[in-house]
Amino acid sequence: MKDLILKLEKENKLTKEEWIRLIDGRTPELAEFLFERAREVRHAYYGKDVYIRGLIEFTNYCKNDCYYCGIRKSNHCVSRYRLTEEEILSCCRNGYALGFRTFVLQGGEDLWFTRERMTALIRSIREEFPDCAITLSVGEREKDEYQEYFDAGANRFLLRHETANDAHYRYLHPEELSLQHRKDCLWNLRHIGYQVGSGIMVGSPGQKTEHLAEDLLFLQELQPHMVGIGPFIPHKDTPFREEKAGTLELTLFLLGCVRLMLPKVLMPATTALSTIHPDGRKMGILAGANVVMPNLSPQENRKLYSLYDNKRCMGDEAAEGLALLKTEMEEIGYKIVSARGDALLETEEGKA
Numbered sequence: 605m606k607d608l609i610l611k612l613e614k615e616n617k618l619t620k621e622e623w624i625r626l627i628d629g630r631t632p633e634l635a636e637f638l639f640e641r642a643r644e645v646r647h648a649y650y651g652k653d654v655y656i657r658g659l660i661e662f663t664n665y666c667k668n669d670c671y672y673c674g675i676r677k678s679n680h681c682v683s684r685y686r687l688t689e690e691e692i693l694s695c696c697r698n699g700y701a702l703g704f705r706t707f708v709l710q711g712g713e714d715l716w717f718t719r720e721r722m723t724a725l726i727r728s729i730r731e732e733f734p735d736c737a738i739t740l741s742v743g744e745r746e747k748d749e750y751q752e753y754f755d756a757g758a759n760r761f762l763l764r765h766e767t768a769n770d771a772h773y774r775y776l777h778p779e780e781l782s783l784q785h786r787k788d789c790l791w792n793l794r795h796i797g798y799q800v801g802s803g804i805m806v807g808s809p810g811q812k813t814e815h816l817a818e819d820l821l822f823l824q825e826l827q828p829h830m831v832g833i834g835p836f837i838p839h840k841d842t843p844f845r846e847e848k849a850g851t852l853e854l855t856l857f858l859l860g861c862v863r864l865m866l867p868k869v870l871m872p873a874t875t876a877l878s879t880i881h882p883d884g885r886k887m888g889i890l891a892g893a894n895v896v897m898p899n900l901s902p903q904e905n906r907k908l909y910s911l912y913d914n915k916r917c918m919g920d921e922a923a924e925g926l927a928l929l930k931t932e933m934e935e936i937g938y939k940i941v942s943a944r945g946d947a948l949l950e951t952e953e954g955k956a
Contacts, residue, residue: 642892655945666712730757801830807850829947834876863892
């Protein structure tokens, strides 16, 4: 199997059959070899730097009813909230003072935030923080709306495709949602000029190795600037409440694979990783990740943005716990940096 890892490092791609063979044939020893190669590649482009993103979960309203998500519209147990523009700007000010130079506005697909309101919000952040990157994670929109947000000052957009297999997508989502539309959104974002992020849930209900291989082939085709890979974690108020969570082991293995496939990618060690294991974030960095996303949201709202059960949002997951996070990264030989941490473009070489 080492030959497949070396081929992946050299050619940055595998066939569907090779992906299936590599994933199904993984062992602890093979994983360690993969992580060594992934770190080598990561260090070649980004050194030992770890970029920080300030996460602002600004609304937990959502018009969608995805079967795995704790803020799905049918969950009447969650207390809903929306942050005001001033509250969002206050989060940005707090983050800026702490050294954050990227703000991630993440929310459900909340139609109260019309394109006019979103555009005004983006402009306000851009005017006050001209040296910062603005990342949006607000779901599926039409191309002209994405263009307006880009023109207003947004730089990056995160939209996980979750699964590239249509039948599996149907199993996870209600009928009105479409995998093709989601993919179209990602291509539109790339065409407009965003730094684009996609990604998957590992171990989601009904997921097979074949689906993971198709996910990796789609990412290989899309060539995103950012990839988010985290384990599926069930939420008690969803149809998948009884399903098993995705594993740390497979999530880390896929992080290493993506680093070799997309050498310059920006890849977070996600909150979900540190939720399923206390050292999950460290292990993610050692598997090839190079981004962490501490929470800048008001403390009283963090527990309400409950995509899955037992989400970590305090301590080293919180922006105010940045000193703790810095110590954690130093323990494994890495360092937190305040740079915007833009993706390396295809023509750039060397360290970011």
